[in-house]
Structure formats: C-alpha cells, structure tokens
Amino acid sequence: MTSPLIRTVGLSKIYRLGVEEVHALQDVHTEIGRGEFVAVTGPSGSGKSTFLNLLGCLDSPTAGAYFLDGRDVSHLSADELAAVRNGKIGFVFQTFNLLARTTALENVELPLRYAGLSRAERHRRAREMLEAVGLGDRWRHLPSQLSGGQQQRVAIARALANSPVLILADEPTGALDTRTSIEILELLRRLNEQGITIVLVTHEPDIAAFAVRALRFRDGRLVSGEKPSMEHPAA
Helix, strand or coil, X not given: CCCCCEEEEEEEEEEEECCEEEEEEEEEEEXXXXXXXXXXXXXXXXXXXXXXXXXXXXXXXXXXXXXXXXXXCCCCCHHHHHHHHHHHEEEEECCCCXXXXXXXXXXXXXXXXXXXXXXXXXXXXXXXXXXXXXXXXXXXXXXXXXXXXXHHHHHHHHHHXXXXXXXXXXXXXXXXXXXXXXXXXXXXXXXXXXXXXXXXXCCCHHHHCCCCEEEEEECCEEEECCCCCCCCCCC
C-alpha cells in the first residue's frame, strides 16, 4: 500500500495575543494520498488557512506532527523548511503575488534561481512551464499587460517550476470572474490528472466540487473529510 503524501497526527496551532491564547487549529488527524485533489473548506476563522500554512511549511505547529512525503517536518529549522518548500511544494494565491516589474518568464524563473539553476536552464524550464499553462507566447509580457486569468496561469507556471509533488492553492479563483475561474480550476484538474497532489482552500461549494474530496473545518477542528456534495460544474 502506498504511503500518504500528507499525514497529520494531533496537529495543533495556538497563537498567543498578549495574555490570550487563540486555538487556531486543534488536534487534526488526517491523511491526503499521493495524487489526490482535496478541497479545504469551512467558514472564516475555521482554521483552514492555518492548516494550509502548516502544510506549506510556512509555519510550525504548537503540538502534534506533520509528515510530508514520509518525513516529519513539524519542527524543522527555518532554513530546513525553506528547502522543503522549494523542493516539494508549489504555491498559488488569490492575489497572484507576481513581481510587477518583471516579465512572465522572470516571475516563473524566480524559484529556479533559489534552486541554483544556470541562467540557460532557468530560461528553458520557465518557457516550458509557460507553454504548459497556455502562455508560451506571453513570456515577455509584464503582469500589467496580462488579464487576471493569465496572471494566475503565470503563478501556476511558477508553482510548477521546481516539479513539486504538492500544489497548495489558497482561494486561487477569488479575484477572477466565473468563466476564468472555471478555466483555472480545469487547469488544476489537468495537473492533478498528471499526478500532482492538489490541496485547494475555498469557502465556495461550487469550487470545492472540482475536488475529489473535501476536508471541512469548524472552530479549528476537522469535522469531516467526505466527497463534495455537488457535481463538477460544466466548463
């Protein structure tokens, strides 16, 4: 039996605000298999963003353990967490997070710089990733010269640059219209069909319906891990 890509055991996160403690995540036990497409849902303040930050090695838990690709990454140093992020995880955000004064190609090259690749190899890999998301003819364009959907495609190409095993998408369609949202979700679904594990945070049921399974949070606790109830929207 193949081991899960993600496994959490009693995962908890407490934020201290003065003398107060905020229990953002409490005792989360779950697994996400290799090649799954999972939605993380729940109302605002439910803990889904905290959960995503922990999965992305952007933060460390207060208690419990997090195993990524068989390795306990719960309490690694900042440098070790950065190495895990750059080697195994791609991030896609609602606001795209592109550098405004650099081209689409240079934005996609950014994680490859951190990986120490040569200029020629960075250029080749970035062009290849832009081709993969349908922007092979836009590589010289600045973000301001691209539509919202095209900017998100650049962000996805950047997330793919280091061949991650996991893509974490935090409300990736939140700034897009319905038609463009569906195009981005279909792109994520095609990437998932190629074997990449996708974890998608959303509060919208029709977006969650693109996933195979949904983890629902409430008050910092995981309350269910079932299949979304809605069918995939038509493209």
